[in-house]
Amino acid sequence: MAVTTAVATITVNPAFLQEIKDSNPDLWRTLQEIHDSFQSVEPRAAVASRLVRLLDDLRDHLALQFALEEAYGFIEVPAQAAMAEAENARRQHCSLYLEISELCERAEELQYRGLAADQLALLVEETRLFDARLDAHERLERRLIERAYGGR
Numbered sequence: 001m002a003v004t005t006a007v008a009t010i011t012v013n014p015a016f017l018q019e020i021k022d023s024n025p026d027l028w029r030t031l032q033e034i035h036d037s038f039q040s041v042e043p044r045a046a047v048a049s050r051l052v053r054l055l056d057d058l059r060d061h062l063a064l065q066f067a068l069e070e071a072y073g074f075i076e077v078p079a080q081a082a083m084a085e086a087e088n089a090r091r092q093h094c095s096l097y098l099e100i101s102e103l104c105e106r107a108e109e110l111q112y113r114g115l116a117a118d119q120l121a122l123l124v125e126e127t128r129l130f131d132a133r134l135d136a137h138e139r140l141e142r143r144l145i146e147r148a149y150g151g152r
Contacts, residue, residue: 009079010086014148017073017141020065027061030054034131038124048116051123052107059100062134066093069141086144092137096130103130 034054040047074090107123110116116123 009077010074010090011077011083012086012089012141012144012148013073013075014145017069018145020068020073021141024061024065024068027058027065030057030061031131031134034058034127038128043117044120045117048120048123049111051120051127052104052111052116055100055104055107055127059097059104062097062100066097069093073141083144083147085140089137089140089144092140096134096137099130099133103127 037047037051070090103126110119
């Protein structure tokens with residue numbers, strides 16, 4: 001006896017995914033403040049302290065953003081309607097969240113030990129690397145939204 005099963009995979013719900021992105025100005029403002037801190041001419045201790053706080057804020061904003069995106073921005077569909085990169089984009093949420101959490105922990109430990117100012121260059125570099133991966137993720141999701149609306 002042969003049994004057939006429906007295989008469900010993931011695609012984007014473009015209207016909701018875009019609305020979620022547009023409805024979180026605190027996330028985008030925090031990212032801008034982080035970028036601004038890279039160029040700050042303030043004393044290193046002040047920049048380090050602000051960067052630690054901003055990374056904590058970013059982690060919290062990303063937790064909310066990713067939860068909303070996964071709940072409403074991605075939907076299960078039959079395999080023939082799936083977008084190949086959608087599952088990858090959704091999976092990146094977990095790795096990005098773990099990465100920002102680890103970065104926050106390292107930053108907080110440096111601050112606790114009184115080394116944040118001395119290690120500011122390292123903290124900035126690690127933050128820039130995370131920012132580049134987050135930016136690549138956001139570009140992927142924008143491409144998925146465009147494709148869902150009939151672009152490329």
